[in-house]
Amino acid sequence: MPTASAGAAAASAFAAHDHARCAAETLAQAEAVAVAAGLRLTPVRRRTLEILLESHRALGAYEVLDRLAAEGFGRQPPVAYRALDFLVDAGLAHRVQRLNAFAACMHPGRAHQPVFLICRSCNAVAEVPAAAVHAAVAAAAPPGFAVERVTAEAVGLCASCRGAAA
Amino acid sequence: MPTASAGAAAASAFAAHDHARCAAETLAQAEAVAVAAGLRLTPVRRRTLEILLESHRALGAYEVLDRLAAEGFGRQPPVAYRALDFLVDAGLAHRVQRLNAFAACMHPGRAHQPVFLICRSCNAVAEVPAAAVHAAVAAAAPPGFAVERVTAEAVGLCASCRGAAA
DNA sequence: GATTGACCTGTTACAGTATCACATACCATA
DNA sequence: TATGGTATGTGATACTGTAACAGGTCAATC
Numbered sequence: 001m002p003t004a005s006a007g008a009a010a011a012s013a014f015a016a017h018d019h020a021r022c023a024a025e026t027l028a029q030a031e032a033v034a035v036a037a038g039l040r041l042t043p044v045r046r047r048t049l050e051i052l053l054e055s056h057r058a059l060g061a062y063e064v065l066d067r068l069a070a071e072g073f074g075r076q077p078p079v080a081y082r083a084l085d086f087l088v089d090a091g092l093a094h095r096v097q098r099l100n101a102f103a104a105c106m107h108p109g110r111a112h113q114p115v116f117l118i119c120r121s122c123n124a125v126a127e128v129p130a131a132a133v134h135a136a137v138a139a140a141a142p143p144g145f146a147v148e149r150v151t152a153e154a155v156g157l158c159a160s161c162r163g164a165a166a
Numbered sequence: 167m168p169t170a171s172a173g174a175a176a177a178s179a180f181a182a183h184d185h186a187r188c189a190a191e192t193l194a195q196a197e198a199v200a201v202a203a204g205l206r207l208t209p210v211r212r213r214t215l216e217i218l219l220e221s222h223r224a225l226g227a228y229e230v231l232d233r234l235a236a237e238g239f240g241r242q243p244p245v246a247y248r249a250l251d252f253l254v255d256a257g258l259a260h261r262v263q264r265l266n267a268f269a270a271c272m273h274p275g276r277a278h279q280p281v282f283l284i285c286r287s288c289n290a291v292a293e294v295p296a297a298a299v300h301a302a303v304a305a306a307a308p309p310g311f312a313v314e315r316v317t318a319e320a321v322g323l324c325a326s327c328r329g330a331a332a
Numbered sequence: 333g334a335t336t337g338a339c340c341t342g343t344t345a346c347a348g349t350a351t352c353a354c355a356t357a358c359c360a361t362a
Numbered sequence: 363t364a365t366g367g368t369a370t371g372t373g374a375t376a377c378t379g380t381a382a383c384a385g386g387t388c389a390a391t392c
Contacts, residue, residue, distance in 0.1 A: 075371090115303055119311075141283055149320065152316065351374105355372080355373105362363100362364085
């Protein structure tokens with residue numbers, strides 16, 4: 001039941017969890033995916049992914065670039081953009097359109113175009129499975145339109161921020 | 167039956183139609199909405215909406231700004247952004263995240279958070295009703311997450327561009 | 333008529349996001 | 363070692379968006 005497990009993983013972005021382990025496991029999965037696909041997870045790319053994995057937030061390209069530059073990698077915008085684009089193309093990260101920012105993919109390897117849930121208070125971003133959403137979009141499109149990719153992002157308040165506000 | 171009529175209107179963005187009339191009617195509706203809401207459709211704002219209504223494409227803020235400047239309005243970015251933000255807030259235009267661009271709302275006055283269909287060939291943008299999509303997103307979110315706004319955008323090929331490619 | 337206050341328009345300056353173009357370095361393999 | 367593909371570094375530049383402030387317009391009120 002992929003939906004249930006993905007849902008659990010998604011929920012964890014908004015729940016207390018052992019994040020060090022969460023990040024390490026996801027990184028290990030990403031490495032396996034890269035090897036299997038014959039892609040090279042070079043130092044810049046790997047470090048970029050690690051930076052994204054440090055939190056469940058989406059980071060701007062220049063936020064990533066600052067981190068990379070501080071660690072001795074290049075300090076020009078293309079350094080960050082190339083690494084981020086690679087990760088996105090490889091399915092190891094996602095771009096969050098609404099924030100013009102990037103987040104690590106929390107279950108790499110599985111083909112998926114997730115829906116993103118963005119908490120407007122703590123800025124955490126979670127992925128949830130989106131098959132039903134895509135089906136709804138396809139159903140809403142006029143007959144001749146061929147839907148190829150769907151971007152769906154929701155802004156709201158996560159459980160803990162709601163609790164804090166109340 | 168709002169769904170059916172909205173669907174027909176959406177389909178028209180990808181279909182041959184009397185666009186002058188389409189734009190004029192939408193502008194008239196927008197004016198009525200603005201009056202009803204006590205909002206002022208000033209010259210800059212009105213002209214901005216007209217520019218968006220000239221096509222079913224989404225225009226970048228600077229594209230709009232160039233047009234405004236050429237017609238004697240201010241030539242600084244805030245001029246365009248303020249007009250566009252006003253139109254979006256008033257429900258007379260929408261922002262298309264994926265393109266960092268703006269499109270006129272084709273059925274102003276009705277509360278709606280539409281799904282956008284973007285043709286990657288001709289760049290036309292259509293709105294389609296999205297109630298089912300929002301429901302699917304809400305259903306996919308973990309229990310504690312309160313969804314407030316949903317952005318859904320689909321990229322694909324419209325019927326006529328598919329025909330042209332074949 | 334003068335004053336007030338809300339709103340609108342305009343400007344400067346700048347912050348953040350993204351790409352182009354080119355040079356160089358690395359690495360696998362023949 | 364020669365070669366070709368891939369990755370990285372660098373500078374420049376384009377595109378997108380916002381903050382802060384000055385002045386103008388207009389209606390309501392004094």
